[in-house]
Amino acid sequence: xxxxxxxxxxxxxxxxxxxxxxxxxxxxxxxxxxxxxxxxxxxxxxxxxxxxxxxxxxxxxxxxxxxxxxxxxxxxxxxxxxxxxxxxxxxxxxxxxxxxxxxxxxxxxxxxxxxxxxxxxxxxxxxxxxxxxxxxxxxxxxxxxxxxxxxxxxxxxxxxxxxxxxxxxxxxxxxxxxxxxxxxxxxxxxxxxxxxxxxxxxxxxxxxxxxxxxxxxxxxxxxxxxxxxxxxxxxxxxxxxxxxxxxx
Amino acid sequence: xxxxxxxxxxxxxxxxxxxxxxxxxxxxxxxxxxxxxxxxxxxxxxxxxxxxxxxxxxxxxxxxxxxxxxxxxxxxxxxxxxxxxxxxxxxxxxxxxxxxxxxxxxxxxxxxxxxxxxxxxxxxxxxxxxxxxxxxxxxxxxxxxxxxxxxxxxxxxxxxxxxxxxxxxxxxxxxxxxxxxxxxxxxxxxxxxxxxxxxxxxxxxxxxxxxxxxxxxxxxxxxxxxxxxxxxxxxxxxxxxxxxxxxxxxxxxxxxxxxxxxxxxxxxxxxxxxxxxxxxxxxxxxxxxxxxxxxxxxxxxxx
Numbered sequence: 001x002x003x004x005x006x007x008x009x010x011x012x013x014x015x016x017x018x019x020x021x022x023x024x025x026x027x028x029x030x031x032x033x034x035x036x037x038x039x040x041x042x043x044x045x046x047x048x049x050x051x052x053x054x055x056x057x058x059x060x061x062x063x064x065x066x067x068x069x070x071x072x073x074x075x076x077x078x079x080x081x082x083x084x085x086x087x088x089x090x091x092x093x094x095x096x097x098x099x100x101x102x103x104x105x106x107x108x109x110x111x112x113x114x115x116x117x118x119x120x121x122x123x124x125x126x127x128x129x130x131x132x133x134x135x136x137x138x139x140x141x142x143x144x145x146x147x148x149x150x151x152x153x154x155x156x157x158x159x160x161x162x163x164x165x166x167x168x169x170x171x172x173x174x175x176x177x178x179x180x181x182x183x184x185x186x187x188x189x190x191x192x193x194x195x196x197x198x199x200x201x202x203x204x205x206x207x208x209x210x211x212x213x214x215x216x217x218x219x220x221x222x223x224x225x226x227x228x229x230x231x232x233x234x235x236x237x238x239x240x241x242x243x244x245x246x247x248x
Numbered sequence: 249x250x251x252x253x254x255x256x257x258x259x260x261x262x263x264x265x266x267x268x269x270x271x272x273x274x275x276x277x278x279x280x281x282x283x284x285x286x287x288x289x290x291x292x293x294x295x296x297x298x299x300x301x302x303x304x305x306x307x308x309x310x311x312x313x314x315x316x317x318x319x320x321x322x323x324x325x326x327x328x329x330x331x332x333x334x335x336x337x338x339x340x341x342x343x344x345x346x347x348x349x350x351x352x353x354x355x356x357x358x359x360x361x362x363x364x365x366x367x368x369x370x371x372x373x374x375x376x377x378x379x380x381x382x383x384x385x386x387x388x389x390x391x392x393x394x395x396x397x398x399x400x401x402x403x404x405x406x407x408x409x410x411x412x413x414x415x416x417x418x419x420x421x422x423x424x425x426x427x428x429x430x431x432x433x434x435x436x437x438x439x440x441x442x443x444x445x446x447x448x449x450x451x452x453x454x455x456x457x458x459x460x461x462x463x464x465x466x467x468x469x470x471x472x473x474x475x476x477x478x479x480x481x482x483x484x485x486x487x488x489x490x491x492x493x494x495x496x497x498x499x500x501x502x503x504x505x506x507x508x509x510x511x512x513x514x515x516x517x518x519x520x521x522x523x524x525x526x527x528x529x530x531x532x533x534x535x536x537x538x539x540x541x542x543x544x545x546x547x548x549x550x551x
Contacts, residue, residue: 029326052274052276054427063326065325065489066275067274067275067429068275068488069482069484069485072427073541078425078426079428080432080433081299081352081356081429082356082357082430082433085352086353086357089353090371113349113378118378121338123334123338124322124333124337124338125329126321126329126330127320127322127323128320128321128350128351129299129300129320129321129351130351130352130353131351132374132377133373135377136373136374136375136376136377137372159376160378160379162375162376162377169376170374170375170376170388170396171375171397171398171399172375173376
């Protein structure tokens with residue numbers, strides 16, 4: 001059996017959340033790697049749309065930025081930012097959005113704004129960008145992020161992008177998150193909109209998962225997350241993240 | 249009318265202390281040369297708006313030019329934080345920075361509202377987010393045509409927009425390809441437009457393809473021809489993004505002194521963009537220049 005990292009398990013399983021034919025709103029980094037992996041394996045007709053206004057790019061590598069010239073040169077179409085955000089995202093044409101953040105809580109709320117108090121922050125994070133727009137307008141979202149106790153608190157310090165709110169302020173979001181995939185486990189939502197552990201990655205102990213999660217989780221009856229295939233590992237290592245920036 | 253001038257003249261005649269300046273460009277055609285000249289001219293108390301402030305805003309904030317920042321994402325794209333902006337927000341270094349934040353959809357909706365003369369635009373985002381609690385310019389109203397409520401945002405009306413494009417004629421009719429970002433809406437939203445292009449070309453070149461002329465010249469007040477004016481961001485077809493510079497900025501900007509030393513060398517220490525490029529070196533510019541690949545001409549018909 002080939003050796004692999006937990007981040008590679010995360011990326012391979014994030015790719016599995018995507019279906020052939022999905023139109024995916026993608027940010028750079030892990031989401032681009034997962035989408036490209038899906039497109040090169042089980043979802044050849046997947047289309048990627050970027051907030052930079054690029055639609056259906058065919059660039060095969062992974063760019064530094066969602067606005068890079070090689071992406072723009074290989075797009076089916078380009079349009080102004082307002083148009084891509086309204087016609088595609090607000091217009092309901094996006095099947096899946098990928099999101100990450102500094103913190104995610106048990107209802108799938110994401111924080112990418114501040115650690116600490118908003119007016120007097122301990123750490124000022126980048127803010128929403130398109131994240132809140134994606135969270136409220138994609139038909140479903142998948143959250144991908146590294147797993148640490150401080151990043152999975154009971155409740156996030158600031159809700160930048162909503163998860164499964166008990167009650168909505170304003171028009172209810174179109175879809176909401178369906179899974180949180182970390183480098184330790186795969187979480188899904190129960191009928192109440194609360195995360196449960198769906199599977200635990202190979203080599204991760206139940207104690208470790210409990211220790212690294214900020215709320216109480218039930219790990220009595222969880223399965224092992226599928227291992228990445230040799231093909232997936234080969235694509236990740238040789239083409240999608242050759243320097244191992246995201247997956248080593 | 250010929251609006252072509254040099255950057256120093258264009259900045260001094262277009263921007264005053266205290267102005268609201270929108271610096272357009274989403275990842276592409278970011279007006280770095282203009283930002284550096286604003287720093288050299290020691291402009292003060294500016295309100296800067298950008299969807300993604302980027303490294304140029306880090307530099308303007310560290311230089312003490314900025315009073316207020318309107319944005320949706322303060323990061324160094326693909327790299328990490330904007331450390332100078334963070335120092336201003338977290339510790340008031342070199343001075344307090346007032347912020348007004350939204351989402352990308354929120355920011356570009358405000359520009360579209362201004363460009364199209366609307367008092368507000370409705371948009372679907374913000375529900376269940378805490379952003380509206382801290383941003384005055386996001387309101388929830390009853391949907392006048394149906395059930396429920398809808399968020400609205402007011403126009404973003406800068407005094408000045410700095411707009412990058414690949415080429416223009418001397419009247420400011422500008423052609424832009426690749427990622428157009430918020431450039432077109434911003435040009436229509438602002439009172440005054442400072443256009444920065446890679447090259448000024450003849451009227452006949454621009455007139456040959458009206459569909460690509462996304463900024464009509466009558467909106468434009470100054471045209472500056474500034475090759476590599478967007479470095480270390482890029483101009484599609486002219487030069488690539490200098491990813492190495494963006495990565496290096498993370499180290500340089502780790503202290504306020506680091507930023508000021510960098511500004512001493514690359515901004516205060518040069519008189520204009522030409523000297524900046526000489527300092528960068530011809531070989532670096534050549535490395536960043538892609539091989540050309542032309543799109544097929546279209547038949548517009550002879551009438």
